[in-house]
Amino acid sequence: MATRLSDVAARAGVSVKTVSNVINDYPHITAHTRAKVEAAIADLDYRPNVSARSLRKGRSDFIALAIPEMASPYFAELGAAFSRAAKRRGITVLIEQTEGEPAAEQMILDGMRGQLIDGIVFSPITSSPAKISAAVGSGKPIVLLGERTTGGTFDHVAVDSVQAAYDATTHLISLGRRRIAAIGVGGGGASGTGAVRRRGYRKALKAAGLPHDPELELAGTGYHRLDGAASMRALLELPEPPDAVFCFNDLLALGALRTLADAGLSVPDDVAVVGFDDIEDGRYHSPSLTTISPDKEWLADQTVALLLERIAGSGEAARRNLTVPYTLEIRESTAGLEGR
């Protein structure tokens, strides 16, 4: 049914290998032969069989992107960006959902698609660096995404979260806010997102000479709207509620905004809110959400590039850390109507 190389060869009147040579841009081929072959390929609408090629070459031009949930807007946008970045380079991304399950992460790490994929971009939630090191049975290149400080064991791409959190908090301080809460300090696993962003948050408070009140640091259980809403409710019940909140991601912030709206409080007049991620929902929310905006296209593009480099060069060059550029997008949730 499917046309194969030999069919093309027969049609073009050359050997199988010659057709293969044409496809793989082998240098020494007469224009005439090449034309014949290409005509035959077009005629028969031939596509190389990926399995056979991958079996033979040991390369598939597939990479995997392992993320916690693809329905989560940040990861969905990231997935889309990776998909585009990969396509630009002629490879394909296989997106895997770990759903935060250790088992799923484990499986991806060691099983890894039965050698189909050439490398992995991994956004770990539960797996610690140590566990990852241990689990990499496949020997395939890995690039980690996210805040973890892996101590140079792996290639690593992340925003400078301490600095970004510092900037976000400083922005709130510059607006005259003095009682600034942080939501999400417990998120992102052991040495993860929550801890790192809290560092930047505290640093900014300290730099401004503000005390940091443990009551204002909310951990919550996850990084979703519900967690943000619940944390915000807790904050509002304090004897002295905050006048600003820095949420460690946009979903938390959207949840918090929802609670504030329900409570009849005005944003930013009563409480200013900053998020992190710049997902589309925040941009169109009312009020629109001030947030740290990492350059997702850059992130995807550079990460793919780095991974491909690793795949190509079998050599053990020093591990690299890329820092994703970001901006602070000031919108209505802190600037009010001028933020439009």
Place this chain on the structure above:
Amino acid sequence: MATRLSDVAARAGVSVKTVSNVINDYPHITAHTRAKVEAAIADLDYRPNVSARSLRKGRSDFIALAIPEMASPYFAELGAAFSRAAKRRGITVLIEQTEGEPAAEQMILDGMRGQLIDGIVFSPITSSPAKISAAVGSGKPIVLLGERTTGGTFDHVAVDSVQAAYDATTHLISLGRRRIAAIGVGGGGASGTGAVRRRGYRKALKAAGLPHDPELELAGTGYHRLDGAASMRALLELPEPPDAVFCFNDLLALGALRTLADAGLSVPDDVAVVGFDDIEDGRYHSPSLTTISPDKEWLADQTVALLLERIAGSGEAARRNLTVPYTLEIRESTAGLEGR
């Protein structure tokens, strides 16, 4: 480096064939041998080479899901659901973004990953059924997603959009609204979403004895927040603005809500809003969004099941149409605070 079947065989002290038999559930194997082999597999952390297996068997246990954009919440949620549904059945989904480009759709249809994938779930935007028929060079099973009435050429899974739109509109009418606009009538390509949902919308108006005013049917260019916001602005500029809006997807509705908020209008008091898709953003929006909620898990699960059936049975059984169950989720954007 990678362990292969023969390594396992050596370790277990049996022949390659026996190991293969164990893996493929060949009936006549003693418990003892099976245990030995399985131990060896575990010890060596063996994974069959997907390429080799797929080459030999002609089956890869990969299916593709082609969607317009994976950053769009509805499709992101759908992708997540498909990913889960596939995992449950031991297969893998490859998600492809067409970005509405005809070229990308075309490529997916005819090239189709060089026979790597066993079948496709295709959510077409630009490609008409006719074009799809013509383009299916691969001979691989396809299931279409979405409103298209393909006249029985393909297996097809969709919500009964006419009925759902009818229900949504009727809900607005039952609230006493009389001037009900529709946003998105031009969306989804030629015979697509917009046209079908408009049918249900008009039908409901007619059933209630309400006139349908062409001024209240907004086409817009896309199905995003911006389009919804722009359409809503246009509606507000009418001499006699609507008292309710049925948006053909949730993003349009969220955009419309944004415009209403900016205009200082109250929802639902001044204008009631209904969406379609039930994406998470709508659930937590303030006001929360009344919407048609298709059962996405059902959709994904049944679609995968149908596709697998096609892949397995080479026979040409009659094409099937599955109708996705849905509910009308009544929330604040039409019910006000009772909608909580």
Place this chain on the structure above:
DNA sequence: CCGCGGATGTCAATCGTTGTAAGAATCCAC
């Protein structure tokens, strides 16, 4: 003791593509 069926082993072929090495064709220079 024969024969039968269940449980493995042996051997070889196959899937489609590509790397290796060797063969055929062409060209230039002397």
Place this chain on the structure above:
DNA sequence: GTGGATTCTTACAACGATTGACATCCGCGG
């Protein structure tokens, strides 16, 4: 026109898993 290099093309063997035909070997019932 011969030697030798250069350019193009080919035959063959792999990559790893599966499968089919067939040969064994075992224990058990008749």
